[in-house]
Amino acid sequence: MPAAAAGEPLDETMRALAEPRRRAILRLVATDELAAGEIAAAFEVTRTAVSQHLTVLKNAGLLSERREGTRRLYRARPEGLAELREFLDGMWASALDDARRLVEADRAARAARAARAAEDRSEEDR
Amino acid sequence: MPAAAAGEPLDETMRALAEPRRRAILRLVATDELAAGEIAAAFEVTRTAVSQHLTVLKNAGLLSERREGTRRLYRARPEGLAELREFLDGMWASALDDARRLVEADRAARAARAARAAEDRSEEDR
DNA sequence: GCCTTCCGTCAGCGTCCGCTAACGTTCGTC
DNA sequence: GACGAACGTTAGCGGACGCTGACGGAAGGC
Numbered sequence: 001m002p003a004a005a006a007g008e009p010l011d012e013t014m015r016a017l018a019e020p021r022r023r024a025i026l027r028l029v030a031t032d033e034l035a036a037g038e039i040a041a042a043f044e045v046t047r048t049a050v051s052q053h054l055t056v057l058k059n060a061g062l063l064s065e066r067r068e069g070t071r072r073l074y075r076a077r078p079e080g081l082a083e084l085r086e087f088l089d090g091m092w093a094s095a096l097d098d099a100r101r102l103v104e105a106d107r108a109a110r111a112a113r114a115a116r117a118a119e120d121r122s123e124e125d126r
Numbered sequence: 127m128p129a130a131a132a133g134e135p136l137d138e139t140m141r142a143l144a145e146p147r148r149r150a151i152l153r154l155v156a157t158d159e160l161a162a163g164e165i166a167a168a169f170e171v172t173r174t175a176v177s178q179h180l181t182v183l184k185n186a187g188l189l190s191e192r193r194e195g196t197r198r199l200y201r202a203r204p205e206g207l208a209e210l211r212e213f214l215d216g217m218w219a220s221a222l223d224d225a226r227r228l229v230e231a232d233r234a235a236r237a238a239r240a241a242r243a244a245e246d247r248s249e250e251d252r
Numbered sequence: 253g254c255c256t257t258c259c260g261t262c263a264g265c266g267t268c269c270g271c272t273a274a275c276g277t278t279c280g281t282c
Numbered sequence: 283g284a285c286g287a288a289c290g291t292t293a294g295c296g297g298a299c300g301c302t303g304a305c306g307g308a309a310g311g312c
Binding site: 035036037040047048051052054055069070071072 | 287288289290291
């Protein structure tokens with residue numbers, strides 16, 4: 001291995017999100033906090049595979065783990081997506097003013113609402 | 127080709143962006159329109175590898191190609207990133223919306239108070 | 253026509269990745 | 283302490299991925 005393991009944290013995030021199943025898992029625990037077994041039951045792969053996916057997502061900072069007895073409850077961690085968002089914004093800013101102007105009005109209301117809700121939610125983790 | 131290539135367009139986008147080199151290429155052609163040779167010269171891999179990366183990016187809708195004589199000029203295509211942005215925003219919105227609806231009565235007052243304090247502190251950095 | 257430049261494509265190879273089956277660990281219960 | 287439940291971990295396997303080297307093709311200069 002040429003020592004290119006985990007240079008940028010964005011790299012690990014992108015690699016985790018590249019897998020469709022992992023995106024599905026992330027969407028599943030975005031609304032509720034679910035146990036590993038419950039998440040595994042939602043898919044048609046082995047529980048082992050889901051456990052490995054959960055490990056990858058957790059290492060990427062996209063998941064938060066909480067133990068309750070023998071169970072482990074997982075929840076999506078929106079902060080992990082912040083860097084990806086920065087990557088997109090950064091390229092947009094330098095690349096385009098035209099397309100940005102086109103979608104700005106469209107996403108303004110939605111972004112504002114999401115940002116406000118994000119503040120409410122991230123407050124719970126501290 | 128077993129026809130399992132492109133299920134969702136988002137899937138192809140994410141898979142293209144998962145590769146660090148492809149993100150670097152995308153950033154390189156975000157500001158200027160560059161030829162394939164110029165792009166290849168910026169990296170220490172073979173020109174062939176870069177050409178394959180360009181093909182992947184083009185198929186994902188992240189790149190636009192324009193021919194000028196024997197040269198092929200590439201430029202980033204922000205519309206391809208718009209879908210990814212919609213995915214992120216969509217997950218945030220639905221997730222936070224559902225979560226708030228589920229636990230609204232239980233933690234509304236506490237979360238609101240905490241969030242208000244957080245908003246006063248961090249203000250607007252978006 | 254001939255040659256060079258610029259670029260994409262193909263075959264092959266080493267590595268990584270996601271999946272499964274078997275095993276190990278922790279916690280609660282009797 | 284013994285048993286079962288809920289998970290994580292490991293070894294191994296098949297497929298996908300990225301890279302290289304060799305080849306093919308289109309456009310321009312002589």
